[in-house]
Amino acid sequence: MAYLRSTGGDPVPPDRIRALASLFGLSVPVDDFDTLSVALRDQLASIAQLEALNLAGVTPLPAFDPRWHE
Amino acid sequence: MSDLTDLTIVEADRALRHGAVSAVMLTEATLERIEETEPRIHAYAHVYRREALDQARDRDREAAAGHWRGPLHGIPLAAKDLLYTTDAPTEAGSRAMEGFVAPDEATVIERLREAGAVIVGKTVTHELAYGVNEPPTRSPWGEGHYPGGSSAGSGAAVAARSAFGAIGTDSGGSIREPAALNGLVGMKPTFGRVSRHGVVPLSSSLDHVGPMTRTVADNALLLQAIAGKDPRDPSTLDEPVPDYLRGMEGSLRGMTIGVERRYFFGPAVKSEVRAAVDEVLSELSAHGADVIEVSMPELDQVGTVGLTLLLAEASAEHRGLLRERGDRLDPATRVMLELGELIPATHYVLAQRARTVLQRRIHDLFESHALDALLSPTLPTTTVPMDAVRSPDETGQEAMTSAINATWPANVFGLPALTFPCGFSSEGLPIGAQVMGRPFGEPSLYRIARHYERNHDWPARRPPLGPSAP
DSSP, rough: OOOOOOOOOOOOOOHHHHHHHHHHHHOOOGGGHHHHHHHHHHHHHHGGGGGGGGTTTOOOSSSSOOOOOO | OOOGGGHHHHHHHHHHHHTTTTHHHHHHHHHHHHHHHHHOOEEEEEOHHHHHHHHHHHHHHHHHHHHOOOOTTOOEEETTTTBBBBSSOOOTGGGGTTTTTOOSOHHHHHHHHTTOOOOEEEEEEEEGGGGSSSSSSSTSSTBBBBBSSSSHHHHHHHHTTTTSSEEEEEETTTTTHHHHHHOEEEEEETTSSSTTBOOOOOOTTTTTEEEEEHHHHHHHHHHHHHBBBOOTTTTSSSOOOOOSSTTTSSSTTTEEEEEOHHHHHHHSOOOOHHHHHHHHHHHHTTOOOOEEEEOOGGGHHHHHHHHHHHHHHHHHTTHHHHHHGGGGOOOOHHHHHHHHHTOOOHHHHHHHHHHHHHHHHHHHHHHHHHOOOEEEEEESSSSOOOGGTTOOOOOOSSSHHHTTTTHEEEEEHHHOEEEEEEEEOTTEEEEEEEEETTTTTTTHHHHHHHHHHHTGGGGGOOOOTTTOOO
């Protein structure tokens, strides 16, 4: 199973990922940077799709419940 | 009986009750089948030979004393190696969890044992159920073919007759994908229907546990045994558990099935898959169901919402594992966990808000058309050789990126979704159709699938492997 759709464009520069990861106490192996740079680009770009929904005033669910409440 | 492993659960239960077979006979036949098929399909992470035979002897003693636990009494089953058992390690397909022995058993395992099932082993999973690495399992339907995932071993084992049924987990399609690719029935129940206590977590709001079987009735029997409120899992809901077998044979008259073609029948869907699913719709319509075209443009946002939630929740869950044993993770899994760490919290909250909106939209869609279910292909394709999994499809994406399109929505909405076999390709590979229903609408899904199933012989077809195949 694969999740990310390629959006094209420049991958996130590895030095930015390294800096961000180190803030979170995460040491990213050198071999992971190529894949991670592209994946982070695609994931960050995909969020723009949510602008198609009107999210104004919508409260995020504090606990997920699949039942439909009328 | 030429081969006991060819029996469905319903047939095996009948044979047990009539004294034609014993639990030990069924278990021995299953263990032999495991030995025959494992060199090719690698479905099992752990096989409990001695423990399974001990359990089977206990069930036979009980039966001899007139004590029947129910329709799973003496039936050999398997469970994904994500579910805790105390008689063997639970390793979740990961070197980072090698040797981990759980302190107690998953509620689902406990309920299956209480129902009399014999657990013959734990099945291979993609690492941590993320579905991005390459486990050793192969589909019994094609030499060197992709088995689906992440419940890869459960799907391969049931198809190969090395288990009568199996338990899988599903965070974005991980029960339904391997079920569809292996010609099985797979149920991802409503969120909160089945306990997740004692299951290695991936994504707290997307994870589900459910059954994978060869027939619809077998599937209903397994769900019956594992469904219901569990005090040890606060996400389970205190909704009554219906009798899933009752009403399964009922008429389709009065039922309405929606078809959202733009989203579910997109360009990635192969023509043979499209034709098979259209044939299902024609048959259901001919048998009394009202089949109507519907539209929900917001389905396009489901993937982004699902993936954002999955990335953040999985990385939060496995934060310690990544830091302490990251070098033992498969690089593909590790990158996903690293990626989740880098997602801004604002994106996670946006995804949760979008999920609220999408839940309202799907509710409106079902209500405005009085739908009982949405029907679609489960996957755009049949199984493919392993080296083709990463090849681009008609949309330019990797074949298995499009594979998740139809399965994601049920996880994001928390709605029940059932895949069932609906034919074979010209290469002899199984095709699956999916029905997604209302909250706790599992009985309607079983009815639709059973109505279709009884006019076809798909469950009786065996994959072309092993010396006991006819």
